[in-house]
Amino acid sequence: MSSPTLYGLCGAVLVGLGLFGLIVHPQPLRKIVAFNLIGGGVFLLFGVVARRGAAAGFGGDPVPQALVITGLVVAFAATALAVALLLRLFHETGRATLRSDG
Amino acid sequence: MADFLLAAAGFVLAMVALGLVRILRGPGDADRIMAAQLLGTGGIAALLLLVEAMSVPAAVDVALILALLAAFVSVAFVKGAARTEADGA
Amino acid sequence: MSLGLDVLTILAVCAGAFFFLAGTVGLLRFPDALCRLHALTKADNLGLGLIVLGLLFQVEGPFAALKLISVWLLTLLAGATVTQLIARTARPGGTPE
């Protein structure tokens, strides 16, 4: 097995782990962290595709690499928005929970 | 030479990974910050060794950014810890 | 000449790696926060410092060397700041900042 494949498998496991955290954790902040783990895994899969496409003297295919850079910045913007929504919820209700009842 | 540097990078990473056990055990936030600090320094050291082993000199900038941002995150840590205590914990 | 430099690199990097080992052991084994802090700063300053020193023998050109040294200085600054503040919080009766 080559190293890119190894990191690809690592990315696949990361997506599963993050998804698990996203479903199971009741605290919204933990869900945000878990969502970022999923993101890390997906980006790693892109990285493997990029590394395998090494050609023409480049260490990797620059197109998926550029997509990952775009993705990282957008993921950050989404995280910041999610955190702001969460803090607003906390200031409105004094609690930070997604439960609709009590 | 490249093999030696790669091995050294692996060794340093393994060491800081052990240091991570301190994050697991805590008990206080101070210990967690210390372990994160060790991980930051070790990560930077491993990265520098890696850069030289793989001869990608441009990646030294990654270490430079990590060093800057590690300082930034540390200050956020300390600020956060100070604020939580001020809240009357 | 190159062989001599390689030997210097290996020596310095090994010494640096040793300080990381020592720092980790200290972090895990020392009884209280201040002792652990002492162990940590050794790993931080000397471990990274020696590794940077070792790598300096390998790089080409003053600019690359300058970058390596700045990485070390930045880490020192961050480490000094944070350890100072941790020490204040960890000391009995100490106040943060």
Added chain:
Amino acid sequence: MAFDTGLAVLVLGVAVWTITARDTFAAVVGFVAFGLLLALVWVRLAAPDVALTEAAIGSGVTGGLLLGAHTHLRRTETAAAGELPGAALRLAAAVLCAMVSAGLAAIVLLLPEPAPTLAPQVAANIATTGLGNPVTAVLMAYRAVDTLLETVVLLLALLGIWSLAPDRVWGGFPGPHHDADPQGVLTFAAQLLVPVGILVGVHIIWDGSVAPGGEFQAATILAAMWILAAMVGLVDAPPVSRRWLRILLVAGPAVFFAIGLAGFAMAGAFLAYPPPYAKLLILTIEIPLTLSIAATLALLVAGPPERAPQR
């Protein structure tokens, strides 16, 4: 190979820790460590540009953002932890996630051989952009529309955050006010770090045309330095109603869009650069774009206005 295996195991170990930690603070620390290790992985995958972005945004600024959020929410976290779903649901979730992972792993193992790649096309056309860094060429030339829309997404996220402000503080200062302590250790560290950080940021953008680096990485560093200065009280965030601030935020995308439209006249298509001026035009876009992105990222971290503007 042994190194890669070790690094992959370490990444997974930290990820498991981030998910399973009982304490949210420990999970956030774990996430910062995770980002740092991912930066190492990107270097191993021969993607230094991505490593720079991961180190700056993925680990650094996201870590700072999450730490700040945790400080606010600390006392609610333990209460919410009691709402953990039942064992059956957790088991079902674990099975589902294992299946997702297995599916992705199968895809990784079954990727076509030889791998499809666009690298030769990039190599064949990079000379016309005058740039030396293929990733910057992709971001600023071949896929420039993506990058333009991305900056718009950042602005939309900022609008979303600002719209969360209560009416009475609208137009006010974002985030809490930090008092400066002129004798403080933090102030001293920030006074040393900020100028160095700005220098590194300029170096990264300047390098970006020929070596790994570029406007997003540079903008993140500039944003982090500004947040640092704000955290220790050296500067205060400007009220969000300031006109110069609004102009700063839209200047980058506006210049980008204007040059894109000029592409119709100069080269016959949106965002097409006439070859002799390609590098000049790209630099003309990059400099205001860096400043705009830096301001946007810093304000995204600062959050919605919290203090009413002085009248």
